Structure formats: structure tokens, C-alpha cells
Amino acid sequence: MKTVTIGAPWGLDGLTVHDRDIPEPGPGEVLVRVRASSLNHHDLLVVRNAIPTADQRLLLSDGAGEVVAVGAGVSQLAVGDRVMSTFFPGWADGPVAASKKGRIPGTHTDGFAAEYVVRAETAFTRQPVGYSMAEAATLPCAGLTAWNAVTACTRLQPGDWVLTLGTGSVSLFALQFAKACGARVIATSSSEDKLAALTRLGADHVVNYRAEPKWAHAARALTGGRGVDLVVEVGGAGSLRQSIAACRMGGTIAMVGQLDGGGDEAPMVDLVVNSTSIHGVSVGSHADQLAMVEAIEATGIRPLIDSHFPLERLADAFAHQETQRHVGKISIDV
Numbered sequence: 001m002k003t004v005t006i007g008a009p010w011g012l013d014g015l016t017v018h019d020r021d022i023p024e025p026g027p028g029e030v031l032v033r034v035r036a037s038s039l040n041h042h043d044l045l046v047v048r049n050a051i052p053t054a055d056q057r058l059l060l061s062d063g064a065g066e067v068v069a070v071g072a073g074v075s076q077l078a079v080g081d082r083v084m085s086t087f088f089p090g091w092a093d094g095p096v097a098a099s100k101k102g103r104i105p106g107t108h109t110d111g112f113a114a115e116y117v118v119r120a121e122t123a124f125t126r127q128p129v130g131y132s133m134a135e136a137a138t139l140p141c142a143g144l145t146a147w148n149a150v151t152a153c154t155r156l157q158p159g160d161w162v163l164t165l166g167t168g169s170v171s172l173f174a175l176q177f178a179k180a181c182g183a184r185v186i187a188t189s190s191s192e193d194k195l196a197a198l199t200r201l202g203a204d205h206v207v208n209y210r211a212e213p214k215w216a217h218a219a220r221a222l223t224g225g226r227g228v229d230l231v232v233e234v235g236g237a238g239s240l241r242q243s244i245a246a247c248r249m250g251g252t253i254a255m256v257g258q259l260d261g262g263g264d265e266a267p268m269v270d271l272v273v274n275s276t277s278i279h280g281v282s283v284g285s286h287a288d289q290l291a292m293v294e295a296i297e298a299t300g301i302r303p304l305i306d307s308h309f310p311l312e313r314l315a316d317a318f319a320h321q322e323t324q325r326h327v328g329k330i331s332i333d334v
Contacts, residue, residue: 001020002017003017003018003020006046006057012315016056022115027071030070030074030083030119032116034065035064037062037137038305038330040169042061042107043059044321051107053108057106057110062084062085062137062138063117063140064082064084064127064133064137066082066083074121081126082127085112086140087141088104089103105123131296134331139289143169145170146172149174152284154252163186164178165243167189172304175203176202186203186223188215189209190210192208194327195208207222215242223248227246228251229247229248229251231254233253234256236255247276254279254281255278306329
């Protein structure tokens, strides 16, 4: 089988295509024929060695495929089942804990840049019915992060206001999940073409943050001066000050990323005076993923896929990701 690994000298030059033997499942394990993966910002950080991993690690945290063999004692999955991976295989359900995190595919263990993988059966959930393999492979990291940002951080009600930042995959999923909850969505970007894409995806209002550097004021104006109920914050310190300013009194910020790394410290006085809550979101559990699957099936939400690359051209896919010109997920066809 074909595989792609990362190692010294790291970066795109550190990606290597290898042939390996197809593994066999042991007790409690399943052999999955991987059909698709998708790129996350996390994967790019691994390639850059900003998130350290072992030399010659199999890349990619997300995967979708079908079960082709099962080991002794497997009871939850069967040959022919269409499955997708979980970002934290050890987090079955319940509140987050250090013991439940870790073992991230493509980082702590080998990932899904391979034609076949062997994993514990508990490392997978079913896919949404009717989804393609490429669509299912967009969900385990970005989709589930957005799902929990929208549904777990606050009791979002129909008519509430949600602010999403940019056109990264988490923000796009958050827009769709918020609309499915009946919320009104304000979305930002610096590109008119991307703003048009956000409108097509369902955004009620869009703000060009290059033309409107104080985009928090623009968002508040769109809500009649009240402020938004929820901000899905992907930028980090560089945008947090404005996210706080965009919130209504008692509003919530779902902190799901740290993409820019710059900016001033958060204005703590504003947080206290306005009773603003900040919730960190770190993907989710196996049970969360199943809840998301059921919601997708009930609402008909489909992911936005920007482009497709074969596994052998994984370096080209990462190069495309680095341009930041994509809107939607970059799919890897295995």
C-alpha cells in the first residue's frame, strides 16, 4: 500500500511517499480501507514541525473509509461499514480530561495518509448517511470543533446572533450549524470573492474586515447596537479584543484557534463589566461526533470542498493550503 510520511528536513521537502505492507487487525481492531482525508491547520503545523512528532510519522488526523476486516472480539463494527475517524480516540464521552486527550492520529500515532490503517474499533464512528467519503473526511476535526463551538458553549436560540471570523473550515461549518439552529450569522473576510461565498453558504450579513478595520463596531451596528450572542473565535490574541467588543452583555466567545498569534492582551475589565464568557473548544468526544452526525442527517448540511488532490500529491495539497486562497476543505483522495 502507498503511504506518505513526514520527517527531516521537515516542511514540504520532508514529505515522502513509501510502499508498506498492508497491516492485519489484532483483537479489538479493524482494518479500514481509507478512501479520503482532508487537511486541517493542525496537519500543516505537524508538517512544519511546529507540533513535534516522530520522524517518518504517517500524516493526517482525519480519515474516512470502509471496514474490510475485523479482529477477534470486535462487536461494534462489521465488514462493509462506512466509518470516519475520531480526533481523540480515547475520549468516548463525558467532560474533557487529560487522560482522554492525546493519541491524535498523525501526531501521537500514525495518521490516515495511507491506503489501509489498523485501529481499535473505538477509534471510529459511522459516517452520515448519504455522505461521500470525501465529505465524511471533513468532519472529525473541523466539523466537530464547529459543532461544539455552536452547540456546547451557549444555549443558542432561533433569532440569536452569531459572528464567525474568516473562511477557514471551522468558521464555515460554524456558519452552517448556526443557521441550522435558526440563528442569524454575521461573517467576516478580507476578500470580496470569499464574502460572496459566505453569502451563498447562508450568512445573513458579511463584513470586509480590511475595509472595516473595526469590524466589531460593524457587527454591533448590524445587531442594532445590542451585540452578538456568540463569537466563534479562530484568530486568537490578535482578534480577541474585537470579539469581546462585538459581544452583547452576557455574550459568549467560543475560542477554537490561535491562528494569528499577535495582538494585545484581552481587556479584562470589559470581560468582567459585560459578563462575557470565554469557552475553550478542543474538538470533542466520540459521543459528540455521533450527535453531530445525527444533526447533519436531520438538517441536510453538506461540507464545502474547495479542491481534491490524490494522496501522492499531498505536498501540492499542503502548498495550496499555505496560499490561503482556498474556501472550504482540501480533500485528499486515497
